[in-house]
Amino acid sequence: MPEVKVKEGTVQLNDDGFLVNENEWNRDVAEAIARENKLELTDRHWVVIDFMRKDFQESGKSPTIRRITKNSGVDTKELYQLFPVRPGGTAARIAGVPKPEGCV
Helix, strand or coil: CCEEEECCEEEEECCCCCECCHHHCCHHHHHHHHHHCCCCCCHHHHHHHHHHHHHHHHHCCCCCHHHHHHHCCCCHHHHHHHCCCCHHHHHHHHHCCCCCCCCC
16 A cells, blocks of 8 residues: 655555545645645645645535635636646645545
């Protein structure tokens, strides 16, 4: 099973790169997963990440790209600039939430 190294040790990822135990998520874990995805997180990345975590906690489902762009203040063009490869899935991995429905 894949894992990612963080300050506190390691956290387990499933074969798709999502956290096995979402309760292990913290900002250090997000930074480590982002590095694995060759991203350096900016304030705008955190807008998306924080929105995804809050929306998941409230609804129990990971938000889709459409939901992110309608409700986070980050439009589609910017989302694809922030997360150029599979933006919904990459952002969900970093945010420590499950794979969004309809995400390939």
